[in-house]
Amino acid sequence: MHHALIRLRTQSRTVAAILIVITLQLLTVDVGAAGFQEPDGESYQTDDGTVPLVWGEIGVGPEPDRVYEVRRWSEGETESSLLVYEGEDTASFVSGLNEGKHIFRIRSKDRDGVYPEWGDESLEVTVDYIDMAIVWPLMGAGAVCFIVLILTIVLGRRAVERKEIA
Amino acid sequence: MNQEETILAPGIGWTLLIAFGIMWVGLGLYWGRKSKSLDGFMLAGRNVGIAFGSATAMATWVTSNTIMVVPQFGLKMGVWGLLAFTTASFGLFLFAPMAARIRNLMPRGFTSGDFIRLRYGKVAWSVFLGISLFYSMAWLVSMAMAGGIVLEALAGINYKYGMSMILLVCVLYTLVGGLYAVIGTDFIQSVIILIGIIAVAVAALSRMDLGDAYETSVQTQPALFNALLPVALLSLFNNMFFGFGEVFHNNVWWSRAFAIRKKVVSKAFSLAGLLWLPIPLAVGFSALFSNSLGINITDIDMTGPLIAGELLGSTGAVVLFVVIFCSLGSSIDSLLAATSDLLAEDVYKKMINPSVSDEQLRKISTLIIVGLGLVTWLICLPRVGNLMSVLFFAGPFVGSAVWPVVTGLYWRRSNEVGAVLSMVCGSAIGLYAYFEYGWYTASLIATIVSMVITFGTIALSKTRFDWSVLNEEKL
The missing domain is CATH 1.20.5 (Single alpha-helices involved in coiled-coils or other helix-helix interfaces)
Incomplete structure (x- = not known):
């Protein structure tokens, strides 16, 4: 009986600890920040130099009139970036990419109409032609x-x- | 993806759709008065002149794929992509002498299936029918899908309603008028298509500073102007052989070869190829400059309509709407008529009921047209895949049929074993290439494999085919 009570207490502590960690993680998620929804994951490989991008807000549903900025940094051109899209659409078909690595980043204007600094959210696209x-x-x-x-x-x-x- | 608002009001879209729908069905009824016999219904009395003949071939080949997929080729593969699409006209050029040969060998022939059955026997015929029916369905589905997509993009008409309406109109006038109606409407549609495409291209050019547009595109989409873009280089040959396969094997083209007067059949196909050649360039060049024009393509399938709408506004959108509706009509009707002929003549008459009368066969043919329309509608409802993936999946199958048809028309040593093996192995290896390397290799590899097998079996063959076997009536 005593052992059973100890085991129950230990399990309760474990469950509580897990719940605290989950809650903390939820609180630290950047709710409302823009992110790529497609392609899945943080990297994407293509053999024809194209990538279909779909984006939105992390943790919230689609927000009307949200202005997004998507930029591309290409291998060998680290100094500058190219504007891929700026506006209210939530998708863009990107084509004509040269062979190599390309980093896509996204951000959206806040309620005051100001862009935040670039976050960590990015998509690495590797173009590997046949x-x-x-x-x-x-x-x-x-x-x-x-x-x-x-x-x-x-x-x-x-x-x-x-x-x-x- | 909250793309920009539609360019046309849905009311205008519906008005155009209904007005043109009524016109095509009315013309179908008018021309249908001539199609009293089976020959009339299936092959327009075998007496079509050069003007109607070349117009029907050209209009049929300006499919929704030409209008919808060409801009995708430009956007994905740049300059080479556009040139790759123009190679589809080579199919018409090369089919021109073949059509004359077909008329000589089979003066009373009905379908491409007839040729394969008489030339190679029943095993090759079964394989060929499977390939042809699969391709015809893929083509029909891709066109009906394109219709729904474009109506939604241009006028906000729900995809399902737009696609259903286009199919319904085409089924109705093909049903009432047979090939007479198909060829007659094709003539009017080809004139509208040519005028519309020229107008759209001129308007686009007048609104673009090509020098600035080129500089921006080279900076933002450099690979589109890369002379050694691997995908585009491969697609050049792949698309060409896909086009050969489509034209050489499909009953759409064979039915026209049987329908056009023997003396002008070769000229009609050459003229059609010549008229078709510049169309992909006129339709697709602006896709190269979508970035420099500040047009965001949210969905690859909507490349053409979005660019045209952005460049030309509502007037251009009306022209594009009419051109696309005509190109859809001219291809869907042809495909419905030719595929129903193939099913009625090759499957029903030859396999199920050889003693069927001409009158009964015509009824069967109309039932098949309705059935084909219904099956296409059901497949299109869920909008599966994108247009290019639907279309190019059929590539290896039709590519593998190129050599059995060509050598079967000219070489007496071409034989059934070679025909069957080349179609089966070509399709299988081409399909493997489709999944392993990509769609841009599938038709190319299938045609090469098919060539090697065909020539290998011809070299080993002792067959000497008797050409008179192809003239069934004489036999």
């Missing part, structure tokens, strides 16, 4: 296939015409 060692042979084979196709039709047509004349 290897040219695969591209060139495939293109060569495609060119051969195309030429043979034309020859088959042109020569086939000529042969038919020759037979018709004969």
Whole structure:
């Protein structure tokens, strides 16, 4: 009985500790800060230089008239960033990215219409194009296939015409 | 994603939709008076002239994909992407001499399935039918989806209502008029499409400073102007072979080859290719400059409508709305008619009821048109995938059919084993490439595999095909 009571007390303490940690974590979450919802996670890999971005507010539902700013920092261009989008939309299809790493960051204006400092929220996009060692042979084979196709039709047509004349 | 408000008021969208819908169905009824026989209903009496012939081929090939997917190609793959799409016209150029050959070999032929069955036998025919029906459904679904998406983007008409309305109109006038109505409406639609696209391109150019736009785009989207962009380079050949596969195998084109007068059939397809060639460039070039124009593309499927709406305002949106409605109509009607022919002639008559009369077959054909419309509608309701993914999934299948068709028309040594193996292996390996490397390799690899197998079996073959077998009536 005594052991059971001790075990119960220990378990109660553990549960209480977990609850405190969860509550503290919830309190420290940056509710209302802008963040990327798609793609999932903190990194994304693409082989065609495109990335479909979807964003919103963390921890709250969609807020009307919220102004967002999305910027891109690309590998080798760490000094400056490029504006991807600024406005009230919550998505953007980004294309034409060069091979390498690109960091996307987002922030939204607060209720006073002022942008906060850039937070930690970011998405790392790695563009890894298909290897040219695969591209060139495939293109060569495609060119051969195309030429043979034309020859088959042109020569086939000529042969038919020759037979018709004969 | 709270994209900008729609460019047209829903009332204007509905008015245009209903007005054009009534016009197409009315014209369908008018032209349908001619289609009393089965030949009339299925093949417009086999007497279509060069003007209507080239217009129907061109209009059918200006699909919703041309209007909707070309800007996506521009946005995703830049200059090479646009050029890749123009290669689809090569399919029409190369089909021109093939169409003349088809008319010579099969003066009373009905479908592409007829050719494969007589040329290669029933096993190849079954594989071919499977490929053709799958592709036709993918094409139909991608077009009906595009219709719903564009009506929603331009006029705020609910996707389901817009898609349903477009399908309903096309089913109705195809049903009442057969291929006569399809070709007749295609002629008017092709004129509207050409005028509309030229107007949109000119208006876009007049509102853009190309020099500034280019400089901004090169800075923000440099890969779009990269001459060695791997995806775009591969898509150049991939799209070309996809186009070959689509045109060479599909009954949409074969039915036109049978319907157009023998003397002008080759010229009609060449002219159609020539008219079609610049269309993708005119439609898609502005997508290269979306960033510099300050247009935020929230959904890749809406690239074209968003850019046109932003550049041209409500007048441009009305023109675009009409052009897209015409391009959808001209392709969906053709596909409904040609696929119903394939199912009625190849499946019902050849497999189920060989003694069916022409009158009964026409009734079956109309039932199939309704059924196809219904199945397409059901598939489109949940709006699955994006347009490009729906369309290009069919790529390896049609790519694998290129060589059996071409060699079957010209080489007596081409044989059933080669045809079956090339279609099956080409599709399977192409499909593997689709998932392993990406859609931009699938048709290319499928066609290459199909070529190697076809030529391998031809080299080993002792078959010498008797061409007269293809003339079923003579037999």
